[in-house]
Amino acid sequence: MPGMWWVVGATVVVGLVAAYLIWTAGRVERLQVRAESAARALDAHLLRRAAAAAVLAERRFGVELYAAARIALDAGPQEREAAENDLTRQLRSVRLDPTDPECEAVIAASRRLALARQVHTDLVRDARAVRGRPLVRLLRMGRGHDWPRYFDVDDPTLTTPAADVPA
Template sequence: MWWVMGVLAVAAVLSAYLAWTAHRVERVHVRAASAGRALDAHLLRRAAAAAVVAENTDFVELYAAARLALDAEPDEREAAENDLTRQLRTVRLTGADPASRTLVATSRRVVLARQVHTDLVRDALTARRRPLVRLLRMARHYERPRYFEIVEPDLPEPLTVTPRPAPEPPVPVST
């Protein structure tokens, strides 16, 4: 009778481990897909901000690269974003106008979103390579995540903002 309890205990532990592993595989794939969508949104914002800056400065090449990045198909997206990054490197932003500040901010968000996406794709691919996951085909329901290879943009130094002086305290009026 004790061996039946032992077999049930081993089966319970094994099923709990398999459920945990399957949930982990699902979770990292969902997070990688979510990070991919966030990166895509930040890239679209950067391209739109670049188009606005290009319109304000009459820089035709930058505008064309921004439009190509906005209109690119998924398989052409990396090349279009790399071209936009190269065009952005040729533009010197002063930070005087709100459009250039928006472009700098969105470029910084792209760098961060790409880093997060890369980390999550690496985690998902690592989970897929585990022998138990491959043996039981736990990742078959999820699309294989892909890295998004783009050139890191050269970001200008943080824009300096001079603080306003503190207001003078009111002078008491004597009567």
């Protein structure tokens, strides 16, 4: 009978290790999927902002803002960050009236983009931290997915004349 406790103890330890590995693999998968979803949401918000900026520029602000918006809309993956940063600079260079519906559309799209950017950054950071753990790397738990990438874009939040007035 004394040998029986050793077998029970070893079985419990193996079960606990297996449960931990399954939980860790599930966590890696969930964070990876959430980071990929956040990247798609960020992309959608970038497109919405660029489209709203193009409409606004076409009607009101001229060729430089319109060109920056079109470049952001048409940019490939390698040029996307630079194009979005240029669009942000162009949007900051014009005076947007928050009472104008077309300007408000760009301002609102920029706010939503800022939130999507923050969510994406947080999820990428978490996914990279989990995938960087030695046990996860050793067992190659994230091998079915690309390594999560940050999207390095300036803060897209636009200040408006109403926001510049101290309270």
